[in-house]
Amino acid sequence: WFKPFSKVKNTSFDGKVSIKWFEDGQTNVSYNCIDRHLKKRGDQTAIIWEGDNPYDDKKITYSELYEHVCRLANVMKKHGVKKGDRVTIYMPMIPEAAYAMLACTRIGAIHSVVFGGFSPDALAGRIVDCESTFVITSDEGLRGGKPIPLKDNTDKAIDIAAKHHVMVKNVVVVRRTGAKIGWAPGRDVWYHDEVATVK
Numbered sequence: 746w747f748k749p750f751s752k753v754k755n756t757s758f759d760g761k762v763s764i765k766w767f768e769d770g771q772t773n774v775s776y777n778c779i780d781r782h783l784k785k786r787g788d789q790t791a792i793i794w795e796g797d798n799p800y801d802d803k804k805i806t807y808s809e810l811y812e813h814v815c816r817l818a819n820v821m822k823k824h825g826v827k828k829g830d831r832v833t834i835y836m837p838m839i840p841e842a843a844y845a846m847l848a849c850t851r852i853g854a855i856h857s858v859v860f861g862g863f864s865p866d867a868l869a870g871r872i873v874d875c876e877s878t879f880v881i882t883s884d885e886g887l888r889g890g891k892p893i894p895l896k897d898n899t900d901k902a903i904d905i906a907a908k909h910h911v912m913v914k915n916v917v918v919v920r921r922t923g924a925k926i927g928w929a930p931g932r933d934v935w936y937h938d939e940v941a942t943v944k
Contacts, residue, residue: 747771775814775851782807794840797887805840810847813840817848817917817936819943824915824934826879828853833877833913835859835868835899837886841919841936845881854879861886861893865901872906872913881936883919884926896926 750770757763779791787808794803805813826832832854836842838861849856857875859868872880880903886893896918903913916929919936 747773773850775818775847778847779807779811779814783811787811792840792843796839797837797890803840810844813844813940814847814851816940816943817841817844818851820917820936820939821848821854821879822852823939823943824879824917826852826854829855830879831855831857831875831877833857833859833868833872833875833880835861835863835880835882835895835902836919837861837883837888837893837895837921839883839919839921841881841883861895862888863898865898865905868898868902869905869909872902873909873911876911878912878914879917880913880915881917881919883921885922885924887922892922892924894924894926896924900927900929 748769748771750767752768753766755763755765755768782791788806790804791807791810792805794805796802821832832845832849834842834845834856836845842858846856846858855875857871857877859871880899882899883895886895899916903916906913914932916933917936917939918926918933
């Protein structure tokens, strides 16, 4: 903790519901998960990832994780995401999903992780509920060897959300399978291109 909390939980269910955790405390989950380990464990494995195909795996060190998370956090800041903004993460179980969650916590954005098997309607409901203006997704996901059209589902969900007056301004897309996808110039950007432009 950068600043210790005064109370673990403070709740009120009378009238307007209020729930506060670790009141008055200040911390950063990204710092706790990554930065504090860099000096002693930088070259040690932080994440072991196994893909849909068990032969597709990756080991990511704390130093590599730090680099990926900081770059994505800077991409988000470049696109105007700031503390308190909501970011929807609709991705397969790939390392970039962990990078996205940690990047959000690093800059104080609130992330809403939506299961990659959810329909466009279910995704739209979550975008609307949290009033998200920034989405991180993938061209496709793979589950049991079958492709899941995440970007296409995202596009449909964004159209539905717009009818509820929630406008998604930016979509960052991870190129996972190389599938042909719809593209909205000015809104959609490739993850790999964007992280190459920041430090």
